[in-house]
Amino acid sequence: xxxxxxxxxxxxxxxxxxxxxxxxxxxxxxxxxxxxxxxxxxxxxxxxxxxxxxxxxxxxxxxxxxxxxxxxxxxxxxxxxxxxxxxxxxxxxxxxxxxxxxxxxxxxxxxxxxxxxxxxxxxxxxxxxxxxxxxxxxxxxxxxxxxxxxxxxxxxxxxxxxxxxxxxxxxxxxxxxxxxxxxxxxxxxxxxxxxxxxxxxxxxxxxxxxxxxxxxxxxxxxxxxxxxxxxxxxxxxxxxxxxxxxxxxxxxxxxxxxxxxxxxxxxxxxxxxxxxxxxxxxxxxxxxxxxxxxxxxxxxxxxxxxxxxxxxxxxxxxxxxxxxxxxxxxxxxxxxxxxxxxxxxxxxxxxxxxxxxxxxxxxxxxxxxxxxxxxxxxxxxxxxxxxxxxxxxxxxxxxxxxxxxxxx
Amino acid sequence: xxxxxxxxxxxxxxxxxxxxxxxxxxxxxxxxxxxxxxxxxxxxxxxxxxxxxxxxxxxxxxxxxxxxxxxxxxxxxxxxxxxxxxxxxxxxxxxxxxxxxxxxxxxxxxxxxxxxxxxxxxxxxxxxxxxxxxxxxxxxxxxxxxxxxxxxxxxxxxxxxxxxxxxxxxxxxxxxxxxxxxxxxxxxxxxxxxxxxxxxxxxxxxxxxxxxxxxxxxxxxxxxxxxxxxxxxxxxxxxxxxxxxxxxxxxxxxxxxxxxxxxxxxxxxxxxxxxxxxxxxxxxxxxxxxxxxxxxxxxxxxxxxxxxxxxxxxxxxxxxxxxxxxxxxxxxxxxxxxxxxxxxxxxxxxxxxxxxxxxxxxxxxxxxxxxxxxxxxxxxxxxxxxxxxxxxxxxxxxxxxxxxxxxx
Ligand code: HEM
Ligand code: HEM
Numbered sequence: 001x002x003x004x005x006x007x008x009x010x011x012x013x014x015x016x017x018x019x020x021x022x023x024x025x026x027x028x029x030x031x032x033x034x035x036x037x038x039x040x041x042x043x044x045x046x047x048x049x050x051x052x053x054x055x056x057x058x059x060x061x062x063x064x065x066x067x068x069x070x071x072x073x074x075x076x077x078x079x080x081x082x083x084x085x086x087x088x089x090x091x092x093x094x095x096x097x098x099x100x101x102x103x104x105x106x107x108x109x110x111x112x113x114x115x116x117x118x119x120x121x122x123x124x125x126x127x128x129x130x131x132x133x134x135x136x137x138x139x140x141x142x143x144x145x146x147x148x149x150x151x152x153x154x155x156x157x158x159x160x161x162x163x164x165x166x167x168x169x170x171x172x173x174x175x176x177x178x179x180x181x182x183x184x185x186x187x188x189x190x191x192x193x194x195x196x197x198x199x200x201x202x203x204x205x206x207x208x209x210x211x212x213x214x215x216x217x218x219x220x221x222x223x224x225x226x227x228x229x230x231x232x233x234x235x236x237x238x239x240x241x242x243x244x245x246x247x248x249x250x251x252x253x254x255x256x257x258x259x260x261x262x263x264x265x266x267x268x269x270x271x272x273x274x275x276x277x278x279x280x281x282x283x284x285x286x287x288x289x290x291x292x293x294x295x296x297x298x299x300x301x302x303x304x305x306x307x308x309x310x311x312x313x314x315x316x317x318x319x320x321x322x323x324x325x326x327x328x329x330x331x332x333x334x335x336x337x338x339x340x341x342x343x344x345x346x347x348x349x350x351x352x353x354x355x356x357x358x359x360x361x362x363x364x365x366x367x368x369x370x371x372x373x374x375x376x377x378x379x380x381x382x383x384x385x386x387x388x389x390x391x392x393x394x395x396x397x398x399x400x401x402x403x404x405x406x407x408x
Numbered sequence: 409x410x411x412x413x414x415x416x417x418x419x420x421x422x423x424x425x426x427x428x429x430x431x432x433x434x435x436x437x438x439x440x441x442x443x444x445x446x447x448x449x450x451x452x453x454x455x456x457x458x459x460x461x462x463x464x465x466x467x468x469x470x471x472x473x474x475x476x477x478x479x480x481x482x483x484x485x486x487x488x489x490x491x492x493x494x495x496x497x498x499x500x501x502x503x504x505x506x507x508x509x510x511x512x513x514x515x516x517x518x519x520x521x522x523x524x525x526x527x528x529x530x531x532x533x534x535x536x537x538x539x540x541x542x543x544x545x546x547x548x549x550x551x552x553x554x555x556x557x558x559x560x561x562x563x564x565x566x567x568x569x570x571x572x573x574x575x576x577x578x579x580x581x582x583x584x585x586x587x588x589x590x591x592x593x594x595x596x597x598x599x600x601x602x603x604x605x606x607x608x609x610x611x612x613x614x615x616x617x618x619x620x621x622x623x624x625x626x627x628x629x630x631x632x633x634x635x636x637x638x639x640x641x642x643x644x645x646x647x648x649x650x651x652x653x654x655x656x657x658x659x660x661x662x663x664x665x666x667x668x669x670x671x672x673x674x675x676x677x678x679x680x681x682x683x684x685x686x687x688x689x690x691x692x693x694x695x696x697x698x699x700x701x702x703x704x705x706x707x708x709x710x711x712x713x714x715x716x717x718x719x720x721x722x723x724x725x726x727x728x729x730x731x732x733x734x735x736x737x738x739x740x741x742x743x744x745x746x747x748x749x750x751x752x753x754x755x756x757x758x759x760x761x762x763x764x765x766x767x768x769x770x771x772x773x774x775x776x777x778x779x780x781x782x783x784x785x786x787x788x789x790x791x792x793x794x795x796x797x798x799x800x801x802x803x804x805x806x807x808x809x810x811x812x813x814x815x816x
Contacts, residue, residue, distance in 0.1 A: 057583075057610075059748065064755075066755075098628055098682075098693060098694070099682065099692075099693050099694035101682065102682075103681065103682050103683040104681045104682075104683055105681055105682070106678060106679050106680055106681055106682070107628070107678075107682050107685075107693070109628075110626075110628050110674070110678055111624065111627075111628020111629070111693060112611075112624045112625065112626050112627075112628045112746075113624075114624060114628065114694070115621070115624070160751075160753060161750075174611075175465075175610040175611065175748075176610060176611040176623075176624075176746065179610075179626075179746075179748050179759070182757070183626075183674065183757060183759070186675075186756075186757065187675070187678050190675070190679075194755030194756075195751045195755050195756060195757055196751065196755075197750060197751050198748070198750045198751050198757060199750060200608070200748055200749075200750070202465075202583040202584060202587075203520075203582075203583065203584040213523070215584075216519060216520045216521075216522060216523070216584075217520065218518075218520050218587075218591075219519075219520075220506055220515070220517075220518050220519020220520045220522065221519070266518070266591065267594075267595070267598070270514060270515075270518055270595050271514050271598075272514060273511065273512045273513055273514055274506075274507065274509065274510075274511050274512075274513070274514070274515050275511040275512055277515075284507075285506060285507050285515070285519055286506070286507035286522070338520075338584065338587075340467070340587050340606070340608055341608075341749060341750065342569075342605060342606045342607060342608070342749065343568075343603045343604065343605050343606050345568060346602075347472075347474075347602030347603050347604075348594075348602075348603060349590070349591060349594065349603055349606060351587070351591070
């Protein structure tokens with residue numbers, strides 16, 4: 001016990017223990033003891049928060065840009081980058097911060113994260129289609145892959161939970177740290193941006209590295225088993241990172257983020273039999289094994305047949321419809337979070353999955369996949385997509401650069 | 409590192425390490441390393457979740473009872489008690505749970521907490537004034553102390569976030585565990601109760617034991633410094649636990665819970681100078697020390713004067729108005745949580761404090777305190793109370809008893 005306590009104390013006492021720098025793999029991060037105040041490197045070839053081992057908490061925010069001056073937008077991105085880098089190191093948003101500045105001025109940091117560690121904070125920025133309108137002269141720079149999402153069958157989107165010019169995905173192992181980061185970005189942006197919508201999430205619904213045990217979503221199923229993992233550079237290259245020549249050069253090394261707020265009708269689900277639930281997903285609820293297999297990580301075999309030649313994984317099972325095999329090889333990197341937002345006013349919890357995925361070209365990946373799911377997936381009977389966002393996440397920044405610098 | 413990892417592994421591997429039983433003080437709980445899967449004893453003289461060292465996460469739910477049959481209500485409380493006891497031990501809500509039952513029946517647990525530890529889960533039940541109407545023949549049993557709260561100046565209460573027949577406060581160190589518990593209680597209650605409102609909270613805004621470092625609220629101030637602590641039996645006896653003779657006998661050993669959803673206008677606050685913020689609270693932002701003192705835990709001295717004989721802690725400072733000295737000795741046990749619920753639709757985060765307090769008689773404690781604060785506290789300019797609840801929390805249950813048994 002003393003050994004543990006002393007080490008913990010030591011860990012907390014430091015301002016934050018940086019890992020092996022930009023070279024640290026997400027896998028190494030996941031293997032760190034949870035209590036250590038982990039710092040995820042901010043700079044790198046790609047933005048953090050994509051292949052980073054999924055942290056426990058999410059605060060996702062979408063902003064409308066309220067200024068129409070390009071220079072103010074650029075200034076903001078510059079200021080944001082400095083603050084973001086500081087906060088991911090576990091520092092305050094600005095020098096002298098919450099209590100070190102002049103007494104008769106508003107503090108430069110809001111203070112609620114004083115004394116907390118970096119908690120693996122990552123801040124990932126993305127630009128929505130609406131940013132590329134004529135306000136900022138960015139029409140020409142809009143990537144063709146950033147095409148507005150089509151309306152999918154059964155979509156029930158709330159404009160107040162959809163769209164936005166700029167998104168920031170804040171992930172951390174402490175919600176107060178994620179909330180603090182978003183709030184300070186909003187504060188810095190006062191007069192230039194306004195919060196359009198924001199979403200808190202908890203629990204990882206997706207594991208993004210091999211070292212993480214697969215967490216469960218609110219249907220009680222392991223979620224993230226057959227995901228692209230950070231340890232698989234080939235899959236990342238083929239399905240996640242934008243390449244030279246894929247579109248405008250400023251996006252090379254970036255990726256596209258799709259966010260969907262998916263309400264889950266958990267009360268109806270909870271009255272569905274175990275057999276039916278497993279048929280809908282195509283996996284066992286307990287072990288997470290594909291139907292017809294024994295272990296969670298056994299490959300999904302869509303061809304195994306049971307009695308009467310009926311496939312064990314039904315034609316309308318979620319994992320069949322979403323499988324690369326059914327979609328001409330298409331894959332995505334999922335990185336969603338569970339949410340519960342109080343009650344829906346009709347006696348039920350407003351709960352679900354805040355689905356986030358990263359892909360190289362949504363037109364060829366997320367869109368056909370969601371077309372298939374929204375038209376054929378039996379799970380859709382228990383779901384309602386009520387928020388949606390699409391954002392182009394620029395590549396990582398080098399020291400001295402700012403978020404999206406290559407776009408401007 | 410190996411030492412830490414092995415111990416952590418060991419900690420996680422067990423089904424949950426029960427502490428020294430009902431005798432364990434909240435202080436001992438707080439001293440446990442955070443990662444250990446802690447079990448807080450369910451049975452005892454008082455309900456858990458009141459003097460228990462505040463866990464990191466809250467899921468608070470208020471139910472309307474939809475049946476008008478007393479027997480069904482009693483059955484529900486009986487079933488709930490069994491499930492609550494199981495879940496606080498880290499078990500599934502019912503025997504055979506999520507995957508152990510018949511394939512062709514809905515599972516007896518929703519499954520999203522499979523594989524997670526007890527995470528210090530506590531479930532605390534309370535009965536609202538509306539439960540004591542004629543539906544269940546409980547009019548006579550209504551404690552006089554459970555008098556409807558008056559309307560306070562500047563109250564802006566939303567009926568959809570207020571009131572309710574029964575509340576359950578679920579606190580845990582893992583939000584998925586707290587959400588799972590509330591959801592399974594709602595599922596068990598299907599047909600007898602409906603969710604009226606629910607609230608997620610994070611970060612402890614109040615420390616309730618001496619071993620916990622004081623966390624910060626979303627104004628960036630340490631919150632909970634001058635709180636009743638679990639280690640102080642005299643204060644608990646005087647201000648928290650209902651005594652024999654205080655009212656109906658079924659409440660002896662219980663307490664009254666007041667919940668207030670307090671929206672904080674953080675954007676306005678963030679543009680207020682440090683000096684002004686400290687004058688409003690009456691404490692230093694950095695250290696948490698009372699104005700005029702050096703250290704956080706130095707006693708508040710309301711009489712220290714500065715230049716010109718003006719009191720250092722202003723007449724309208726929060727800590728002066730809320731101090732026992734200003735209120736004829738009145739104290740409360742605070743146990744609130746921060747919240748962030750997306751955006752308010754006007755470009756701001758909907759964030760604040762979900763205030764929870766426990767007191768022996770709200771008519772003599774919470775009500776006069778909130779009267780003073782709502783009419784004189786400068787902090788009110790930055791606050792909006794938009795939800796409210798009052799509940800009688802019965803005493804703890806003995807093995808074999810059910811929640812509120814002595815009421816029925
Ligand atoms: C609330 C909504 C959803 C729930 C509850 C859900 C749940 C699941 C579960 C339990 C699995 C199996 C475990 C795994 O391999 O991760 C899975 C797999 C998958 N899901 Fe979903 N999912 C949802 C929405 C979506 C959406 C919107 C997409 C994309 C458009 C998607 C794409 C996938 C993919 C690609 C897989 C892996 C399939 C394979 O085995 O190749 N899911 N999902
Ligand atoms: C969002 C609303 C509120 C905020 C931000 C807030 C913040 C604070 C802060 C920073 C302190 C000083 C540290 C401490 O001793 O804990 C404090 C003390 C206190 N607050 Fe509040 N508070 C709020 C609402 C309330 C309400 C509604 C009540 C009760 C009606 C209350 C009762 C108290 C009491 C009793 C103290 C201790 C005063 C003493 O030193 O004796 N607070 N609060």
